[in-house]
Amino acid sequence: MRLPWILAAAVLSLGGLWAQRLPHPPANQLYRTDAVPRIDISIPADSLNAIWNNVTSDYEYHAQFAFTAPGFSVSGIEVGFRLRGNTSRQSAKKSFKISFNSFTSGARTQGVKDLNLNGEHNDPSIMRARIAWELARDLGLPAPRVNHVRLFINGQAYGLYANVEHLNDDFVAHRFARDPGNLYKCLYPANLANLGSSPGAYKLSSGGRRVYELETNKAADDYSGLARFVTALHATTSTQSLCALDSVFQVNDYLKWLAWEITTGHWDNHSFNQNNFYLYEDPASGLMHFMSYDADNTFGIDWFNINWATRGITQFGTYPLYTKIISNPAAQRRLGLFLSELADLTDPAAWTSRNQQIRAQLAPYVEEDPFRSLDYGYDSLDFWTALDQAAGAHVKSGIHPFMATRVASSTVQILQGNVEPIVFPPRIVGHGALGSLPIQVEVWDEATPTVTLHYEPFGGSWQSLVLWDDGGHFDEASGDRLYGGLLTGVSNGFRYYVTASDDQGASTSAPCSPASWTTYAAPNVVLNEVASANVNGPSAPNGAKEDWIELANPGSSAASLNGLYLSDSKSNLGKASLNGYSVPAGGRLVLWAAGSSSFNGALPFKLDALGEGLYLSKQVSGQWVVLDEVRLPPLMEDQSFGRRADLSYTWSVFDQHASPNAPNAGSLGGLIEPEGLRLVGFPNPFSDQFTLRNPFSEPIVVEVYTSLGQRLGQFRVEAASEATWRDEGPAGMRIFTAQGQVLQAFKRD
Numbered sequence: 001m002r003l004p005w006i007l008a009a010a011v012l013s014l015g016g017l018w019a020q021r022l023p024h025p026p027a028n029q030l031y032r033t034d035a036v037p038r039i040d041i042s043i044p045a046d047s048l049n050a051i052w053n054n055v056t057s058d059y060e061y062h063a064q065f066a067f068t069a070p071g072f073s074v075s076g077i078e079v080g081f082r083l084r085g086n087t088s089r090q091s092a093k094k095s096f097k098i099s100f101n102s103f104t105s106g107a108r109t110q111g112v113k114d115l116n117l118n119g120e121h122n123d124p125s126i127m128r129a130r131i132a133w134e135l136a137r138d139l140g141l142p143a144p145r146v147n148h149v150r151l152f153i154n155g156q157a158y159g160l161y162a163n164v165e166h167l168n169d170d171f172v173a174h175r176f177a178r179d180p181g182n183l184y185k186c187l188y189p190a191n192l193a194n195l196g197s198s199p200g201a202y203k204l205s206s207g208g209r210r211v212y213e214l215e216t217n218k219a220a221d222d223y224s225g226l227a228r229f230v231t232a233l234h235a236t237t238s239t240q241s242l243c244a245l246d247s248v249f250q251v252n253d254y255l256k257w258l259a260w261e262i263t264t265g266h267w268d269n270h271s272f273n274q275n276n277f278y279l280y281e282d283p284a285s286g287l288m289h290f291m292s293y294d295a296d297n298t299f300g301i302d303w304f305n306i307n308w309a310t311r312g313i314t315q316f317g318t319y320p321l322y323t324k325i326i327s328n329p330a331a332q333r334r335l336g337l338f339l340s341e342l343a344d345l346t347d348p349a350a351w352t353s354r355n356q357q358i359r360a361q362l363a364p365y366v367e368e369d370p371f372r373s374l375d376y377g378y379d380s381l382d383f384w385t386a387l388d389q390a391a392g393a394h395v396k397s398g399i400h401p402f403m404a405t406r407v408a409s410s411t412v413q414i415l416q417g418n419v420e421p422i423v424f425p426p427r428i429v430g431h432g433a434l435g436s437l438p439i440q441v442e443v444w445d446e447a448t449p450t451v452t453l454h455y456e457p458f459g460g461s462w463q464s465l466v467l468w469d470d471g472g473h474f475d476e477a478s479g480d481r482l483y484g485g486l487l488t489g490v491s492n493g494f495r496y497y498v499t500a501s502d503d504q505g506a507s508t509s510a511p512c513s514p515a516s517w518t519t520y521a522a523p524n525v526v527l528n529e530v531a532s533a534n535v536n537g538p539s540a541p542n543g544a545k546e547d548w549i550e551l552a553n554p555g556s557s558a559a560s561l562n563g564l565y566l567s568d569s570k571s572n573l574g575k576a577s578l579n580g581y582s583v584p585a586g587g588r589l590v591l592w593a594a595g596s597s598s599f600n601g602a603l604p605f606k607l608d609a610l611g612e613g614l615y616l617s618k619q620v621s622g623q624w625v626v627l628d629e630v631r632l633p634p635l636m637e638d639q640s641f642g643r644r645a646d647l648s649y650t651w652s653v654f655d656q657h658a659s660p661n662a663p664n665a666g667s668l669g670g671l672i673e674p675e676g677l678r679l680v681g682f683p684n685p686f687s688d689q690f691t692l693r694n695p696f697s698e699p700i701v702v703e704v705y706t707s708l709g710q711r712l713g714q715f716r717v718e719a720a721s722e723a724t725w726r727d728e729g730p731a732g733m734r735i736f737t738a739q740g741q742v743l744q745a746f747k748r749d
Helices: 003-012 045-055 128-138 169-174 225-233 251-264 320-326 328-343 348-366 380-385 399-413
Strands: 038-042 063-068 073-085 095-099 116-117 146-153 156-164 181-187 212-214 276-282 288-293 433-434 438-442 451-459 463-467 483-489 496-499 509-519 520-523 526-531 547-554 562-565 586-593 612-620 623-632 640-643 651-652 680-682 691-695 702-707 711-717 721-728 731-737 741-748
Touching: 038 073, 038 095, 045 063, 045 073, 128 146, 128 156, 128 251, 128 328, 128 348, 146 348, 156 348, 156 680, 169 623, 225 276, 225 288, 225 320, 251 288, 251 320, 251 328, 251 399, 320 328, 328 438, 348 380, 348 399, 438 451, 438 463, 438 496, 451 483, 463 483, 520 612, 520 623, 526 612, 526 623, 691 711, 702 721, 711 721
Parallel strands: 038 146, 433 520
Antiparallel strands: 038 063, 063 073, 073 095, 095 116, 116 156, 146 156, 181 212, 181 276, 276 288, 438 483, 451 463, 451 496, 496 509, 526 547, 526 640, 547 586, 562 612, 612 623, 640 651, 680 691, 691 721, 702 711, 702 731, 731 741
C-alpha cells in the first residue's frame, strides 16, 4: 500500500477510527474500488447454452477466467461457472458464481475462493448493495467486501455487476480467527420456528435445498448448536430475553445488524421475509452470531406497498428472532443508540459525496451494459437520477431522500431517556497463569462510562480491575469504545464479568451470569503475528525467506518457554518443542517455520498459505492443553495475519507490511479528509522530531502511521496548544490521523 492509494481510498470510504477496528481482509485486486475491473469468461458454446436452458441448475461448467485492472491482470485460470441467485435466474440479466477451486482443490486467486457477481436487475442505480455494505462496514459489522466489475462472456459484454464477497469458511476465518465453527445459510422460509430440541428437525428442506444450509463442517452435519439456539430463543419472554439468550447468542451484535437493516430499509431479511441471513457458531465463545446478507432490495425498493422509510422500528417484522428481542425495552434502547450512530455515519454532506463518487465511477460503463434495460427498461438517465429520484413501480424512492426520511423517522421513534451502557462479551487473551492476561471489552454509551472487570480466582474472593479506553491499556486506540487492562495473580483460573456504569447512575453487566476462564501453570505468552507466504519479507538466519511466527509477552518479566510447544496440527500438538527459548518482558520472539530444526529459531513444520490452525500448547497432568490458538486465513505473498494491535483480541490481515519484532501494523483504509479539520505542522520535511499546532478549542489525539500503514504511536495536542512528536522510525512519509480521519502527511528525512 502506498500513499497515493491511501488518499484515493479516502475519497470513497467513510469509515472512522471505530469502524477500522473490525477485521476486514484487504481488498487486494479482486475487490479494489479505485477502478472498475474487467472479468472475461471463456466457456464452450454448448456449456453456455446448457446454462441458459437449465436456469435452476447449480451445475458448474469448466471455463477460463481472466481479470484486468489498471496495473494488474491475470488470465487462463480454470474455474467453475454457473448461475446463482433466486428470482434473478428468471430475469434477462442474470447473476453468476465463479469458483476457483472447483477443479483444483484449494485453489484461490488473490486469496479468494469464489466470486458472486450480482446483476442488480431490480436496481436502476446498480449501487444499492454496495452503498449498503459500505455503511455496514462503517458501523463495524463483518460486512462482505464489494466493488463493481464489468463482465464479458466469450467476448460479449454482459454489463456491470456488483462483486459481493461470499460468506464461507474463508470469510469467517478472516473475521473470527478460529477454526471455522458451523456457518448456517438461512434462506426462505427460514423463520426460526421452534422445531424442538432435536438437531435433525432443523435439517428440513424447501425447493430442493435445506432451509438452514450448513456451509462449513459439512461432513459432521451437526445441527445441535442451531437447535440449542432456537430452543433458547423460544424459551424467553419479553422481560428476560436479553439475559436468557446471553449464554447462546450475541444479542448486541444482532441489534447492531438490526439497526443497519432498518436504516437501509432491508426488508428481504430475517424479520419480515424469513430470508437472507447467516448464523455462525463461534467456537471461541460458543455464541451464535447473526449476519445479514443480500442487500439489493434496500433504500426504497418495495414490492409490498409498505413505506420502509417510516416503518416503525418495533414493527419491522413478525418472525421470532426479531419479535422476541425487540419486545424487550432494554433492547429497544440499545437499538436506538445504534440507530443514532448510523444517523451520524450518514451525515448528508459526506455520505452523499461518497455515493456521488461511486456514481461518477460507474457512469462510463452503464451505456455498455446491454442487459440492464431488458427487465425494467432502465436507461442511463434512470441510473444517473437514482440517487435522488424514484424510478417508479417497485423503486419508490431515491437513495438519498429515502435515507433522509428513514433517519428522521427513526429519530422520533427511538425511546427517549438514558440508555444503559451496552456491554459486549468480554474477551481474554491467553490461558497462561504466569504473567499478565490482557482483557478487552467493547462498551457503547452516550457518554464515557466507568468500566470494571469483576473476577473471582478459583478458591479466592471477588476482586475488581478498572478497564480503560485510552490507548495505553491493551485497548487498541483511544476513544474506540474498546476498554482494556491486564489481569495478574489468577493461577488457578477465575470467574468473571464486566460492569459499565454511566453518568446517570445506570449500569449493565456482561455476561449476565459470571463466566469461567481456565488458566494453567505456564507463562502467558501468546501468538501475535504470523506470515505464511513470506517472499520478499525478512530472511531467516539460514538466509532463506522462511515463514515466521511472532510470540509476544505482555508480562513485566521475561518468560521462559520451557515445556511449551508450537504446532499447526490440533491432533499433534507436540510438533515443535520451545525448550531453551524465552520472550523478554513486554517483548517479542520470532520463530521460523522452516520445516526442520537446522538453525536457532527454526521449527520442524511449514505453514500453509491456504490457511490452517496454529496452536501454542503444553502438557498438564499428562493431557495436552491449548494456551493460545489462531486460525490462519488464506494469505497472499508478504501478507501477515496478526493481532490488530499488539496483544489485542482481534486479528487482522496486514497487507504487504508485516512487522516481525515490531509493533503490529494496521491498514489506513477507510479514511476521509474532513472539512475544516486542519493542524499546522513544522518543519516539513523533518528529521527526528516536528511540532503540531492545534488551533481548535478542544484537545485532539493524533495517531501516526507510515505510508505503508504501520502505526508508530499517538500523542495528544491540547486545545490551542502545540506538541512535539519524536520520531525514531525509518525515513519516509508520515500520515497523521485523528478520529479516524487523515489530517496531513509529512516527510521524515
